[in-house]
Amino acid sequence: MSAAALTLEGVEVRFDTATLRFDCTVPAGRLVAVAGASGSGKSTLFNVVAGFEPPELGEVRILGEDMAGRLPAERPVSVIFQENNLFAHLDVATNVGLGISPSLRLGSSDRRAIDEALARVGLAGFGKRLPPTLSGGERQRVALARALVRHRPLLLLDEPFAALDPGMRAEMRDLIGQLHREEGNTILMITHHADDVKLLADSVIFLHQGRIVAHDDIARFLERRDLAAINRFLGND
Numbered sequence: 001m002s003a004a005a006l007t008l009e010g011v012e013v014r015f016d017t018a019t020l021r022f023d024c025t026v027p028a029g030r031l032v033a034v035a036g037a038s039g040s041g042k043s044t045l046f047n048v049v050a051g052f053e054p055p056e057l058g059e060v061r062i063l064g065e066d067m068a069g070r071l072p073a074e075r076p077v078s079v080i081f082q083e084n085n086l087f088a089h090l091d092v093a094t095n096v097g098l099g100i101s102p103s104l105r106l107g108s109s110d111r112r113a114i115d116e117a118l119a120r121v122g123l124a125g126f127g128k129r130l131p132p133t134l135s136g137g138e139r140q141r142v143a144l145a146r147a148l149v150r151h152r153p154l155l156l157l158d159e160p161f162a163a164l165d166p167g168m169r170a171e172m173r174d175l176i177g178q179l180h181r182e183e184g185n186t187i188l189m190i191t192h193h194a195d196d197v198k199l200l201a202d203s204v205i206f207l208h209q210g211r212i213v214a215h216d217d218i219a220r221f222l223e224r225r226d227l228a229a230i231n232r233f234l235g236n237d
């Protein structure tokens with residue numbers, strides 16, 4: 001049997017005012033929405049997986065490997081945040097190149113890979129532009145291109161559409177769906193929008209007060225009526 005993309009086993013994070021506990025197994029190749037009210041623990045879950053928040057207890061495994069002691073840069077993970085994923089003073093191609101080589105030692109095949117990734121996200125010819133001259137949607141697509149050249153098996157998207165208008169949201173959603181189908185990677189995506197869940201995710205991790213209270217295939221999740229927090233999220237009466 002192939003290893004799960006992600007396993008959280010007895011993971012516990014303690015803050016002054018909250019203790020969060022996570023247990024879940026995400027099979028490889030899924031596009032999982034991570035949802036829940038503000039303060040339910042979504043960002044903390046991502047921080048634990050990416051290595052920014054070492055848990056007090058428990059084990060984080062990615063593709064079967066224990067991540068204990070592995071720094072964020074050493075984990076097979078890429079993260080895209082809501083905003084500020086790019087260095088404003090570096091052009092688009094250089095920002096993407098950082099995904100290949102943090103010291104920017106780039107050969108000609110690397111430059112081809114950068115151009116190819118920009119083309120895949122619909123930004124062919126944007127290489128020399130500086131991030132402040134791009135729209136919010138374009139900047140997020142540059143961040144996606146950088147994730148593409150990294151080829152990490154696990155991609156964490158922390159509300160990647162939050163700063164975008166509805167038209168750009170829909171475009172980004174389509175692009176992420178398409179790239180996920182092409183790459184066959186595993187994606188976890190935090191969202192506050194039921195539409196993103198319905199249109200993009202194949203399964204859902206739903207958090208409530210620092211616990212994963214549901215982890216369902218999308219069809220089962222949309223039928224749930226047993227938890228008030230999920231009803232609120234889905235807009236059920």
Ligand SMILES: Nc1ncnc2c1ncn2[C@@H]1O[C@H](COP(=O)(O)OP(=O)(O)OP(=O)(O)O)[C@@H](O)[C@H]1O
Pocket residue numbers: 015016017018036037038039040041042043044045
């Ligand atoms: N560094 C920290 N120090 C103390 N408490 C924290 C810290 N980070 C998170 N918490 C607490 O942990 C809980 C979960 O926070 P978290 O940011 O993970 O929620 P969230 O679901 O991502 O919220 P939002 O949707 O508002 O971003 C909250 O009670 C929060 O106050």
